[in-house]
Amino acid sequence: MSGEFNLIDKYLVGRQSRRKDVLLAAGDDCALVKSPSNVSIAVSTDTLVAGTHFLESANPSWVAHKALASNISDLAAMGATPAWVSFALTMPEPKEEWLAPFCDSFFKLADYFGIQLIGGDTTKGPLSLTLTVQGFVPEDQALRRSGAKIGDWIYVTGDLGDSKAGLDVILDDTLREKEGASILESRHYLSSPRVLVGQALLNTASSAIDISDGLISDLNHILQRSGVGASIDVSLLPISQELREFTQNEELAQQYALTSGEEYELCFTVPEENKGAIESVLNHTGTKVTCIGQIRPEGTLELHSNGTIVDWQLSGYDHFKVKQ
Known part of the structure; x- marks a missing residue:
């Protein structure tokens, strides 16, 4: 088994209870999810890069919180309820002393908001994190930037x-x-x-x-x-x-x-x-x-x-x- 899959299995798989709307979270080419009726799905993607958004020497627990919280905030701005997240991690080399506290913090925040990790990727390269979060908002009710009126x-x-x-x-x-x-x-x-x-x-x-x-x-x-x-x-x-x-x-x-x-x-x-x-x-x-x-x-x-x-x-x- 390659180092990539060892990392995925050890730190990212099986860390959470499965949401009822997640049909398949890992083990295949894609995740399978089922959305409720009469909702829109809100989707947001952000990338955090070492040297731009955080120092490589920064506390990995804090980095994990910042990465996930910034994405959840996008859902909050539209009135959405968080549901799922996918996560792509790029690292120069596997560093378990960094990954362990990072993942502990990541899943602590994800569980607090009821978000399940449903997929992602790991690869070699400069340290960066890319997350895509998805959530639900009632149809035609999402908060937008375009609704402000004079006098508000x-x-x-x-x-x-x-x-x-x-x-x-x-x-x-x-x-x-x-x-x-x-x-x-x-x-x-x-x-x-x-x-x-x-x-x-x-x-x-x-x-x-x-x-x-x-x-x-x-x-x-x-x-x-x-x-x-x-x-x-x-x-x-x-x-x-x-x-x-x-x-x-x-x-x-x-x-x-x-x-x-x-x-x-x-x-x-x-x-x-x-x-x-x-x-x-x-x-x-x-x-x-x-x-x-x-x-x-x-x-x-x-x-x-x-x-x-x-x-x-x-x-x-x-x-x-x-x-x-």
């Missing part, structure tokens, strides 16, 4: 900016002595996909997106697809105490919140008539939600602080520019 309110989940600060720590060891640095580093890797929030918003929100490239970039995707503009009050941005202590500057913390990539929080819009229901709709999710602005007529994304325009030249996270 703009919300975000969680706190913003921590992932960027954590990346700063990863790239610059001199920052490790700063207050909250270790917490921020862990938050860069250990996001919490907002699946319950996305599901709860299916009949309440008008549009949604997950924050992977920075709020200022991802909100612009909604504006472009919906043909609208927006006004954001930067003083309302949700910022953690750790980020405030790390930056020691409120404006800088706000700029982090606007540009931080790989947050995997949700940004969504809510019509005026549904605004009063948000708290009750999301109460069971236990997730912090903050209203930060409003959709305006077609135009630019305006930033202000308590009504005073701020002229910050900001751009979001660029995977081709940031190297770890």
Whole structure:
């Protein structure tokens, strides 16, 4: 038996209980699955490459969490329920001391969200991970980027900016002595996909997106697809105490919140008539939600602080520019 199949059998096969909708997960050329009736299947694929998305020396447990969580977040942004994942792993050479904690973390998160691994591949090459997740969303109810309307309110989940600060720590060891640095580093890797929030918003929100490239970039995707503009009050941005202590500057913390990539929080819009229901709709999710602005007529994304325009030249996270 080749090294590839030894790795697959030892670390990736037989780790989970079989979902009822999985007819065949391993042992043949394809997996076989059965989808429920009256649903659409949401599909998302992401690749994480060592040196771009994580350091080769990074904790493999954290890398596994980041890889799967980032894909689950795409499903959450459309209100989908996660179901299946396939996984392609490329490694320079088999390293069991890396694979063991990686797979333990991967399956822990997969089991938490009820996701079954149904196939994939292993091959030799530079370290990279490619995952494809699939989930279910009721027909014609998926949240999209194109539904925002003038007057809708703009919300975000969680706190913003921590992932960027954590990346700063990863790239610059001199920052490790700063207050909250270790917490921020862990938050860069250990996001919490907002699946319950996305599901709860299916009949309440008008549009949604997950924050992977920075709020200022991802909100612009909604504006472009919906043909609208927006006004954001930067003083309302949700910022953690750790980020405030790390930056020691409120404006800088706000700029982090606007540009931080790989947050995997949700940004969504809510019509005026549904605004009063948000708290009750999301109460069971236990997730912090903050209203930060409003959709305006077609135009630019305006930033202000308590009504005073701020002229910050900001751009979001660029995977081709940031190297770890």
